[in-house]
Amino acid sequence: xxxxxxxxxxxxxxxxxxxxxxxxxxxxxxxxxxxxxxxxxxxxxxxxxxxxxxxxxxxxxxxxxxxxxxxxxxxxxxxxxxxxxxxxxxxxxxxxxxxxxxxxxxxxxxxxxxxxxxxxxxxxxxxxxxxxxxxxxxxxxxxxxxxxxxxxxxxxxxxxxxxxxxxxxxxxxxxxxxxxxxxxxxxxxxxxxxxxxxxxxxxxxxxxxxxxxxxxxxxxxxxxxxxxxxxxxxxxxxxxxxxxxxxxxxxxxxxxxxxxxxxxxxxxxxxxxxxxxxxxxxxxxxxxxxxxxxxxxxxxxxxxxxxxxxxxxxxxxxxxxxxxxxxxxxxxxxxxxxxxxxxxxxxxxxxxxxxxxxxxxxxxxxxxxxxxxxxxxxxxxxxxxxxxxxxxxxxxxxxxxxxxxxxxxxxxxxx
Amino acid sequence: xxxxxxxxxxxxxxxxxxxxxxxxxxxxxxxxxxxxxxxxxxxxxxxxxxxxxxxxxxxxxxxxxxxxxxxxxxxxxxxxxxxxxxxxxxxxxxxxxxxxxxxxxxxxxxxxxxxxxxxxxxxxxxxxxxxxxxxxxxxxxxxxxxxxxxxxxxxxxxxxxxxxxxxxxxxxxxxxxxxxxxxxxxxxxxxxxxxxxxxxxxxxxxxxxxxxxxxxxxxxxxxxxxxxxxxxxxxxxxxxxxxxxxxxxxxxxxxxxxxxxxxxxxxxxxxxxxxxxxxxxxxxxxxxxxxxxxxxxxxxxxxxxxxxxxxxxxxxxxxxxxxx
Numbered sequence: 001x002x003x004x005x006x007x008x009x010x011x012x013x014x015x016x017x018x019x020x021x022x023x024x025x026x027x028x029x030x031x032x033x034x035x036x037x038x039x040x041x042x043x044x045x046x047x048x049x050x051x052x053x054x055x056x057x058x059x060x061x062x063x064x065x066x067x068x069x070x071x072x073x074x075x076x077x078x079x080x081x082x083x084x085x086x087x088x089x090x091x092x093x094x095x096x097x098x099x100x101x102x103x104x105x106x107x108x109x110x111x112x113x114x115x116x117x118x119x120x121x122x123x124x125x126x127x128x129x130x131x132x133x134x135x136x137x138x139x140x141x142x143x144x145x146x147x148x149x150x151x152x153x154x155x156x157x158x159x160x161x162x163x164x165x166x167x168x169x170x171x172x173x174x175x176x177x178x179x180x181x182x183x184x185x186x187x188x189x190x191x192x193x194x195x196x197x198x199x200x201x202x203x204x205x206x207x208x209x210x211x212x213x214x215x216x217x218x219x220x221x222x223x224x225x226x227x228x229x230x231x232x233x234x235x236x237x238x239x240x241x242x243x244x245x246x247x248x249x250x251x252x253x254x255x256x257x258x259x260x261x262x263x264x265x266x267x268x269x270x271x272x273x274x275x276x277x278x279x280x281x282x283x284x285x286x287x288x289x290x291x292x293x294x295x296x297x298x299x300x301x302x303x304x305x306x307x308x309x310x311x312x313x314x315x316x317x318x319x320x321x322x323x324x325x326x327x328x329x330x331x332x333x334x335x336x337x338x339x340x341x342x343x344x345x346x347x348x349x350x351x352x353x354x355x356x357x358x359x360x361x362x363x364x365x366x367x368x369x370x371x372x373x374x375x376x377x378x379x380x381x382x383x384x385x386x387x388x389x390x391x392x393x394x395x396x397x398x399x400x401x402x403x404x405x406x407x408x409x410x411x412x413x414x415x
Numbered sequence: 416x417x418x419x420x421x422x423x424x425x426x427x428x429x430x431x432x433x434x435x436x437x438x439x440x441x442x443x444x445x446x447x448x449x450x451x452x453x454x455x456x457x458x459x460x461x462x463x464x465x466x467x468x469x470x471x472x473x474x475x476x477x478x479x480x481x482x483x484x485x486x487x488x489x490x491x492x493x494x495x496x497x498x499x500x501x502x503x504x505x506x507x508x509x510x511x512x513x514x515x516x517x518x519x520x521x522x523x524x525x526x527x528x529x530x531x532x533x534x535x536x537x538x539x540x541x542x543x544x545x546x547x548x549x550x551x552x553x554x555x556x557x558x559x560x561x562x563x564x565x566x567x568x569x570x571x572x573x574x575x576x577x578x579x580x581x582x583x584x585x586x587x588x589x590x591x592x593x594x595x596x597x598x599x600x601x602x603x604x605x606x607x608x609x610x611x612x613x614x615x616x617x618x619x620x621x622x623x624x625x626x627x628x629x630x631x632x633x634x635x636x637x638x639x640x641x642x643x644x645x646x647x648x649x650x651x652x653x654x655x656x657x658x659x660x661x662x663x664x665x666x667x668x669x670x671x672x673x674x675x676x677x678x679x680x681x682x683x684x685x686x687x688x689x690x691x692x693x694x695x696x697x698x699x700x701x702x703x704x705x706x707x708x709x710x711x712x713x714x715x716x717x718x719x720x721x722x723x724x725x726x727x728x729x730x731x732x733x734x735x736x737x738x739x
Contacts, residue, residue: 054524251520
């Protein structure tokens with residue numbers, strides 16, 4: 001066989017194997033797809049999404065954690081029957097039977113639950129907040145001269161109690177011990193006094209009928225959920241991006257990308273795009289759970305809610321990129337992340353209203369990214385506001401996002 | 416490969432004789448108090464495989480990263496594929512070469528194919544993902560996560576990402592460091608395949624066998640400058656000898672009297688071992704035995720081998736390549 005013949009046979013072999021390959025390619029989606037070329041932004045975003053989904057821990061923190069947080073807070077602040085205030089009856093100052101009787105009559109009040117305790121126990125309970133107030137007998141022969149001198153009086157009082165009813169012949173007198181700076185103690189004082197006065201024979205001179213009302217939408221959990229959505233958008237946006245960027249920098253992957261003609265803005269923008277995909281799911285997870293478990297309703301339109309969440313998510317991914325634009329270590333970026341986020345945890349009205357902070361701080365607090373997001377989420381979720389009414393918040397968020405992204409692109413360290 | 420690609424490639428080859436793939440002159444790079452590159456001159460001809468050989472810290476990586484446009488030099492001129500960095504067309508220049516950095520760690524959660532496709536998407540022209548996977552022999556690992564690959568497979572993936580743009584020039588920074596001999600051999604074959612397609616290669620290494628096998632020309636670097644340049648054979652021939660005798664012995668021997676022995680060209684002493692560069696091994700061994708007898712020294716070990724690039728480095732610097 002001549003060289004030329006060999007060559008041509010080899011060519012035929014090659015071309016048949018090529019045909020085979022392309023046939024296989026057509027049947028196998030993998031091989032087929034590999035011949036296409038997606039836009040780099042699409043490929044980068046896909047890479048981000050895959051990276052995230054294949055990291056089970058990340059999925060946990062982004063989706064499960066906020067739900068757990070919602071459950072915990074929802075249970076802690078659930079609206080059951082209003083809780084009864086606990087008060088202590090000092091047993092050393094009153095004989096046991098009479099103390100128990102006092103406790104019973106006080107406990108008849110819908111707002112109170114009385115417990116008999118020794119004076120040491122009662123003092124301890126008041127100090128640690130387990131009771132709101134201590135009732136201690138005075139006068140009517142029931143001394144408050146201390147345990148030793150009180151003992152004989154108690155014996156005579158016991159006899160008295162057997163002879164007479166709860167109402168003593170002499171007008172009874174009591175000490176109320178409580179801390180007036182504690183609101184529940186002040187409430188307890190009013191309720192205890194009312195209960196005792198009635199028990200000892202006071203007659204009410206006016207009659208009142210109570211009409212109570214607990215409206216969904218005005219509960220703490222209704223106020224809390226939009227804040228949790230905002231908080232979660234901040235956390236997953238910043239932590240998610242910050243760690244991924246710094247990790248890629250540590251592994252020299254950023255440097256490798258920098259040696260390709262990849263557009264640098266594409267790389268950074270792919271992070272923001274990948275966030276958008278998960279953001280919808282995150283928000284849906286929290287709001288869906290809150291709706292099922294606590295019947296927290298969205299009063300405004302879901303589209304508006306989504307728009308706000310998207311703007312907020314983009315803003316925090318921009319800020320996350322900015323924070324991650326320089327650090328070379330995970331420790332470094334963690335410090336900066338905390339520096340950026342902790343003030344917003346406290347100030348931005350997630351768990352309690354920021355109106356509690358001094359007036360001078362208000363403009364500063366309102367300009368914070370998370371405050372703007374929380375306020376606009378609450379406006380739409382709780383108040384059913386239209387989108388245009390939150391334009392101020394939306395522009396604050398867009399400004400934060402755009403400025404952060406532009407700065408990040410400029411400052412970004414590729415190696 | 417499309418027909419326009421073939422035309423472009425053949426044009427590149429036809430101009431190879433007069434075109435240089437890489438040229439730098441008087442290159443300087445300072446890192447706070449260390450001079451990493453100290454007035455380096457380098458010319459890589461289009462179509463050749465050029466090796467930068469030197470110990471760790473010689474400035475090889477810094478040099479390559481300057482050429483790749485990742486690091487700005489503090490002085491000197493650089494031209495890559497006829498173009499200087501920072502003249503406004505860096506983007507187009509990056510489309511024309513491929514890079515495998517020293518130990519890049521790709522995202523561990525992505526598969527081999529996803530990683531290559533991601534890199535393919537950055538380039539307007541190039542080879543198909545499938546073709547590159549076949550070239551680097553990762554077809555079986557196509558769907559494996561990068562984190563599950565062996566060192567050699569990871570390195571082949573890095574080269575695949577460099578090849579996927581069908582580059583004119585390939586930069587390989589220590590491509591086989593830490594690989595076992597088999598994995599190294601596979602990588603060498605991939606580099607040779609790329610060269611057979613007309614590509615230019617600039618690689619750094621501290622393995623003399625690698626430089627000797629792959630490179631048309633080698634520049635030996637030390638302390639940020641080139642201390643010798645030539646084909647591997649030229650460099651070895653410059654020793655004026657083709658055999659090296661290594662021995663150790665009891666008692667102290669005089670370097671100068673060893674150097675004066677018949678057939679011995681030069682002597683280096685290192686850790687109690689003597690290295691004789693020898694032009695006539697028969698004469699040298701006879702003379703050495705006589706010298707040992709005269710000095711009443713006793714031989715402990717003695718080996719001889721063909722001179723290598725390592726011996727060239729030793730004779731130039733008095734140190735071993737892998738000493739540092």
